[in-house]
Amino acid sequence: MLTSILIVIFLAALIGIILGISSIKFKVEGDPIIDKIDSILPQTQCGQCGFPGCKPYATAIANGAADINQCPPGGDEGIHKLADLLGVEYKPLNAEHGEPKPKSVAVIDEKTCIGCTLCIQACPVDAILGSAKHMHTIIEKECTGCELCLPPCPVDCIDMTPIEENAENWKWKYPVYKIDKSSERRVS
Amino acid sequence: MKVFEKIFKFNGGIQAKTKKNISTTSPIKQFGLPSKIILPLRQHIGKLAKLKVSVGDHVLKGQLIAEADGNVSAAIHAPTSGKVLSIEKQLIPHPSGLPDFCVEIEPDGKDKWVQIKPTNWKKIDLEKVNKLLLSSGIVGLGGAAFPTHLKLNHGKAENSLKTLIINAAECEPYITCDDMLMREKTNELILGIKLVHEILGVEESVIGIEDNKTVAINLLTKAIENEKNIFLKIVPTIYPSGDAKRLIYLLKGIKIPKSQRSSDYGIQMFNVATIIAIYRFLEFGEPSISRIVTITGNLRSPRNYEVLLGTPLKEIIDAAGGQVIKNNTFIMGGPMMGFKLPSINVPVTKAMNCIISSEPDMVEEKKPVLPCIRCARCAEACPVQLQPQELFWFSKSKQLEKAEEYNLFDCIECGCCSYVCPSNIPLVQYYRFAKSEIIEERQEQEQANIARERNEFRILRLEREKQERAERNALRREQSSNEDKTKLIEEKRKAIADALKRIEAGGEEQ
Numbered sequence: 275m276l277t278s279i280l281i282v283i284f285l286a287a288l289i290g291i292i293l294g295i296s297s298i299k300f301k302v303e304g305d306p307i308i309d310k311i312d313s314i315l316p317q318t319q320c321g322q323c324g325f326p327g328c329k330p331y332a333t334a335i336a337n338g339a340a341d342i343n344q345c346p347p348g349g350d351e352g353i354h355k356l357a358d359l360l361g362v363e364y365k366p367l368n369a370e371h372g373e374p375k376p377k378s379v380a381v382i383d384e385k386t387c388i389g390c391t392l393c394i395q396a397c398p399v400d401a402i403l404g405s406a407k408h409m410h411t412i413i414e415k416e417c418t419g420c421e422l423c424l425p426p427c428p429v430d431c432i433d434m435t436p437i438e439e440n441a442e443n444w445k446w447k448y449p450v451y452k453i454d455k456s457s458e459r460r461v462s
Numbered sequence: 463m464k465v466f467e468k469i470f471k472f473n474g475g476i477q478a479k480t481k482k483n484i485s486t487t488s489p490i491k492q493f494g495l496p497s498k499i500i501l502p503l504r505q506h507i508g509k510l511a512k513l514k515v516s517v518g519d520h521v522l523k524g525q526l527i528a529e530a531d532g533n534v535s536a537a538i539h540a541p542t543s544g545k546v547l548s549i550e551k552q553l554i555p556h557p558s559g560l561p562d563f564c565v566e567i568e569p570d571g572k573d574k575w576v577q578i579k580p581t582n583w584k585k586i587d588l589e590k591v592n593k594l595l596l597s598s599g600i601v602g603l604g605g606a607a608f609p610t611h612l613k614l615n616h617g618k619a620e621n622s623l624k625t626l627i628i629n630a631a632e633c634e635p636y637i638t639c640d641d642m643l644m645r646e647k648t649n650e651l652i653l654g655i656k657l658v659h660e661i662l663g664v665e666e667s668v669i670g671i672e673d674n675k676t677v678a679i680n681l682l683t684k685a686i687e688n689e690k691n692i693f694l695k696i697v698p699t700i701y702p703s704g705d706a707k708r709l710i711y712l713l714k715g716i717k718i719p720k721s722q723r724s725s726d727y728g729i730q731m732f733n734v735a736t737i738i739a740i741y742r743f744l745e746f747g748e749p750s751i752s753r754i755v756t757i758t759g760n761l762r763s764p765r766n767y768e769v770l771l772g773t774p775l776k777e778i779i780d781a782a783g784g785q786v787i788k789n790n791t792f793i794m795g796g797p798m799m800g801f802k803l804p805s806i807n808v809p810v811t812k813a814m815n816c817i818i819s820s821e822p823d824m825v826e827e828k829k830p831v832l833p834c835i836r837c838a839r840c841a842e843a844c845p846v847q848l849q850p851q852e853l854f855w856f857s858k859s860k861q862l863e864k865a866e867e868y869n870l871f872d873c874i875e876c877g878c879c880s881y882v883c884p885s886n887i888p889l890v891q892y893y894r895f896a897k898s899e900i901i902e903e904r905q906e907q908e909q910a911n912i913a914r915e916r917n918e919f920r921i922l923r924l925e926r927e928k929q930e931r932a933e934r935n936a937l938r939r940e941q942s943s944n945e946d947k948t949k950l951i952e953e954k955r956k957a958i959a960d961a962l963k964r965i966e967a968g969g970e971e972q
């Protein structure tokens with residue numbers, strides 16, 4: 275009896291020590307929950323959530339300083355995913371932060387652009403090319419559609435154009451068959 | 463050599479009415495020159511071909527119009543001589559019904575060839591053949607349109623290929639273009655098989671053909687009588703025997719696991735028409751500019767046509783006498799895997815193996831869709847041994863992760879499940895929807911990752927710049943203060959010196 279108790283105590287102590295050591299040794303860099311939240315956020319970096327980017331918003335959510343329904347680009351789907359991840363109740367998007375819009379990219383009207391570089395400074399993902407006094411262009415592939423370059427432009431030459439569906443990015447649609455429940459079955 | 467070796471039967475599959483004799487009574491007909499040629503720049507799996515001509519250019523038959531953009535792409539050639547009228551988006555034969563970039567050519571009627579030359583394929587190595595094929599524009603002509611040169615990549619060098627399989631199953635109902643090609647170009651096909659056999663360096667070539675093609679089987683048997691390394695294997699007519707993995711199993715008894723390719727098992731497969739295209743290119747220098755299309759179904763005179771790529775489909779339908787019962791519904795591909803064409807105002811492309819003018823009973827609206835009764839008939843029919851009813855449920859309720867767990871991506875979209883479903887559920891449409899939804903999600907995630915990286919990089923950059931600026935300012939301040947100090951000291955020294963001078967001077971004055 276006594277020996278078995280001793281063995282159990284010894285084992286418990288041993289495991290405790292191992293766990294203690296490994297928690298120090300294998301300490302995970304960064305905060306995994308913040309990264310998990312961040313990986314759900316759309317990375318548009320638009321700041322509509324009230325934070326200067328997705329990561330700061332993720333951090334705020336993790337610290338309980340922000341709600342999960344503040345990111346319009348992530349939309350409903352994003353909120354559902356966050357709710358699942360954090361084990362909290364889903365809530366609809368807070369309209370104060372804006373409405374979800376179709377994904378767009380910024381296009382600079384190259385004739386009007388005066389090359390002031392203000393948009394470059396605003397772009398959160400460095401998707402605008404150009405140097406001072408020369409016309410600027412947007413690397414369409416990198417543009418997240420955050421709209422942050424619009425307000426600083428002094429000549430209003432940047433427009434958001436929705437990405438249109440084409441033969442390449444087209445997807446199969448959800449089948450629109452009505453399931454006929456009323457008709458009597460052949461097999462009953 | 464004909465062999466009656468064992469055939470390995472796969473599970474499931476269906477036996478539908480083949481309806482092939484509709485289009486096999488007349489020989490292949492040359493369609494000739496159409497009124498205009500519309501060449502989509504993407505007729506293959508992969509990137510849009512890079513344009514090499516401009517509006518107004520005069521082009522010759524076989525001239526390069528657009529070259530392959532990178533390795534996963536295919537070149538496009540002018541099917542006849544004429545003038546480039548426009549380069550703009552036009553309707554293409556695609557389930558989306560959306561336009562894509564096309565080059566329109568007005569034929570000059572001369573059909574004059576650009577200078578083409580045969581390649582000395584016996585003397586050059588596989589790598590060279592590969593490069594040449596990249597410029598040939600040849601893609602899988604069975605309907606998948608996968609660039610052919612990519613399939614030759616796994617030849618001799620890496621892991622040796624042992625078996626060349628020629629897919630002559632043509633298992634979908636209605637389609638007969640390969641059957642007719644085998645009947646009419648038997649010798650060319652055998653020459654092609656020998657050529658590909660040699661450049662791949664395989665030990666054996668096996669033609670897999672369904673037992674319903676008796677004419678072709680007889681002709682081929684005779685043609686390979688004296689060939690030691692070419693075998694003909696006859697498989698039962700069970701759809702989808704022409705699916706690559708099913709056919710490999712039927713012929714060789716090898717199951718290729720999902721993450722692997724047939725070349726990992728020493729097997730490479732080409733469709734009949736593709737073999738002939740490779741042959742014509744390497745032997746005569748002819749690029750991919752035409753193909754055989756089965757024009758069948760509810761038409762006055764259905765048959766197979768050899769048409770120039772880019773020929774407006776409507777002109778061919780008219781030549782086939784038009785629809786008997788007008789319903790303006792056309793299917794591209796077979797009835798099992800094909801899709802409804804948005805319009806017949808589209809050009810013929812490399813992927814267009816068959817056009818079916820819908821028969822009244824094929825118009826889907828007539829059959830009411832009922833709820834799933836979990837009869838599991840779909841599971842019995844599925845040749846991949848999936849559980850279609852579960853996949854349906856998860857796709858329908860958009861539980862995409864679950865659908866993936868149930869191997870959604872192993873589904874070959876053969877349509878056997880939809881075919882047998884007593885509730886008429888368009889199962890495959892749900893799978894297609896779920897697949898494209900998942901693919902898009904992945905792409906979005908990838909883009910988000912790039913955006914995150916770029917944003918993090920920018921934050922680092924800004925911080926670094928800030929730090930650098932701060933350092934510069936500090937330095938300047940320090941420097942300026944140093945200067946100030948020396949100035950001050952100098953000023954003071956000067957003042958003292960001046961004062962001393964004054965004193966001296968004053969002393970003299972006094």
Ligand code: SF4
Binds near residue numbers: 320322323325328348
């Ligand atoms: S609102 Fe904008 S910045 Fe905030 S999490 Fe969403 S995408 Fe990121």
Ligand code: SF4
Binds near residue numbers: 840851884887
């Ligand atoms: S065949 Fe149709 S009804 Fe039967 S289990 Fe499959 S989906 Fe359901």
Ligand code: SF4
Binds near residue numbers: 844846849
């Ligand atoms: S379409 Fe997919 S699920 Fe249906 S039978 Fe074919 S492989 Fe199986």
